[in-house]
Amino acid sequence: xxxxxxxxxxxxxxxxxxxxxxxxxxxxxxxxxxxxxxxxxxxxxxxxxxxxxxxxxxxxxxxxxxxxxxxxxxxxxxxxxxxxxxxxxxxxxxxxxxxxxxxxxxxxxxxxxxxxxxxxxxxxxxxxxxxxxxxxxxxxxxxxxxxxxxxxxxxxxxxxxxxxxxxxxxxxxxxxxxxxxxxxxxxxxxxxxxxxxxxxxxxxxxxxxxxxxxxxxxxxxxxxxxxxxxxxxxxxxxxxxxxxxxxxxxxxxxxxxxxxxxxxxxxxxxxxxxxxxxxxxxxxxxxxxxxxxxxxxxxxxxxxxxxxxxxxxxxxxxxxxxxxxxxxxxxxxxxxxxxxxxxxxxxxxxxxxxxxxxxxxxxxxxxxxxxxxxxxxxxxxxxxxxxxxxxxxxxxxxxxxxxxxxxxxxxxxxxxxxxxxxxxxxxxxxxxxxxxxxxxxxxxxxxxxxxxxxxxxxxxxxxxxxxxxx
Ligand code: 5AD
Ligand code: SF4
Numbered sequence: 197x198x199x200x201x202x203x204x205x206x207x208x209x210x211x212x213x214x215x216x217x218x219x220x221x222x223x224x225x226x227x228x229x230x231x232x233x234x235x236x237x238x239x240x241x242x243x244x245x246x247x248x249x250x251x252x253x254x255x256x257x258x259x260x261x262x263x264x265x266x267x268x269x270x271x272x273x274x275x276x277x278x279x280x281x282x283x284x285x286x287x288x289x290x291x292x293x294x295x296x297x298x299x300x301x302x303x304x305x306x307x308x309x310x311x312x313x314x315x316x317x318x319x320x321x322x323x324x325x326x327x328x329x330x331x332x333x334x335x336x337x338x339x340x341x342x343x344x345x346x347x348x349x350x351x352x353x354x355x356x357x358x359x360x361x362x363x364x365x366x367x368x369x370x371x372x373x374x375x376x377x378x379x380x381x382x383x384x385x386x387x388x389x390x391x392x393x394x395x396x397x398x399x400x401x402x403x404x405x406x407x408x409x410x411x412x413x414x415x416x417x418x419x420x421x422x423x424x425x426x427x428x429x430x431x432x433x434x435x436x437x438x439x440x441x442x443x444x445x446x447x448x449x450x451x452x453x454x455x456x457x458x459x460x461x462x463x464x465x466x467x468x469x470x471x472x473x474x475x476x477x478x479x480x481x482x483x484x485x486x487x488x489x490x491x492x493x494x495x496x497x498x499x500x501x502x503x504x505x506x507x508x509x510x511x512x513x514x515x516x517x518x519x520x521x522x523x524x525x526x527x528x529x530x531x532x533x534x535x536x537x538x539x540x541x542x543x544x545x546x547x548x549x550x551x552x553x554x555x556x557x558x559x560x561x562x563x564x565x566x567x568x569x570x571x572x573x574x575x576x577x578x579x580x581x582x583x584x585x586x587x588x589x590x591x592x593x594x595x596x597x598x599x600x601x602x603x604x605x606x607x608x609x610x611x612x613x614x615x616x617x618x619x620x621x622x623x624x625x626x627x628x629x630x631x632x633x634x635x636x637x638x639x640x641x642x643x644x645x646x647x648x649x650x651x652x653x654x655x656x657x658x659x660x661x662x663x664x665x666x
């Protein structure tokens with residue numbers, strides 16, 4: 197476990213005091229060094245928020261456990277992006293009833309995107325009386341205040357006010373390892389018509405380049421070798437900053453830090469992805485030649501109905517330009533199948549686009565109706581069973597493309613950052629190429645955290661296999 201604490205002090209004096217007060221209350225409530233179980237559902241942004249929630253819990257005296265039965269506090273950091281994610285959370289919360297009954301001193305906390313929605317908070321209030329504390333994404337830094345309130349008054353705490361700004365200085369507990377997440381901005385201004393995120397995470401707010409650079413330097417100093425910059429739309433980074441700095445400028449600044457590390461970023465919106473950004477990646481020392489560029493659909497009509505503000509011709513131009521500047525660049529994307537009103541012909545346009553671009557990886561989703569978004573009220577005549585058929589077709593096409601791309605990699609030498617023991621077991625290492633492809637190779641654990649040249653010898657289903665070149 198690595199605790200990184202940028203300033204050791206929260207920006208708001210009030211919160212520093214609440215942290216102290218909560219620590220005292222926690223100690224007397226439990227009477228023993230308490231353990232917390234923390235689980236984040238959903239995207240990397242949530243995982244990054246979860247690291248900060250753990251940071252606050254650690255400051256209040258909690259240790260951590262992976263077993264809910266042993267935990268004195270159970271916290272779920274929830275996701276609202278699709279209905280399936282919400283169902284999973286409700287299922288997990290339902291299962292906590294017996295644990296609470298077994299130990300009524302156990303505190304149950306629900307937070308994150310799902311809890312920012314008033315109707316969800318209301319349902320928790322009514323149907324899950326054993327949940328103690330509920331708050332949305334805008335209030336992570338208030339966890340100590342909420343915990344103190346709960347322990348002092350024994351009243352349940354509910355809070356879903358929107359986020360106002362980025363609160364700096366929250367310590368993070370990160371898993372030890374090779375890779376770290378670094379949030380550069382919060383919120384989203386795009387309002388894609390299917391998406392709940394701007395409704396729950398609020399408007400875009402960027403952290404200052406100084407803070408980001410300081411955190412990146414600290415992470416590199418702690419031994420992390422890969423830093424992924426996080427934001428819902430990193431390409432629009434920098435709006436509203438006093439000192440002007442856009443995303444390419446931020447990348448150049450971070451790239452200037454000396455050391456052996458690599459930078460990744462996500463997510464990029466094709467509307468805001470510029471030639472300058474591509475030139476910056478191409479000219480950098482540390483930024484990986486991999487772009488996650490979610491297209492969502494291959495049909496101009498559907499993309500327009502999604503309020504995405506680009507067309508497929510523009511998207512393909514970006515891809516072509518990036519390939520011209522970086523012949524080794526790889527792409528990944530998000531695709532939604534069955535957006536309301538999407539026809540079979542329009543879906544086939546998505547398949548055609550995928551065949552044209554040849555992505556190394558796709559994150560594919562069946563459209564999920566999110567109440568409160570514009571798409572939720574659009575006519576949606578295609579039956580779910582039909583959408584599932586399309587979805588499987590999409591997976592098959594992508595599988596075929598992946599197989600071909602993997603075959604093409606055999607015989608090449610790739611620079612791999614090894615990050616863990618491989619799935620093939622002890623004696624095997626797993627890592628990723630610059631292009632974000634998983635590679636396994638025989639090797640000793642002492643090589644974890646090293647960048648090594650690997651000759652690719654064959655392709656398996658989930659990874660490429662190779663041998664480390666000495
Ligand atoms: N239904 C299905 N997929 C969605 N995504 C966002 N909202 C929805 C939704 N309502 C997908 C998009 C986005 C990714 C993070 O999740 O593809 O890029
Ligand atoms: Fe949602 Fe679109 Fe914002 Fe991504 S860019 S978080 S899909 S609204």
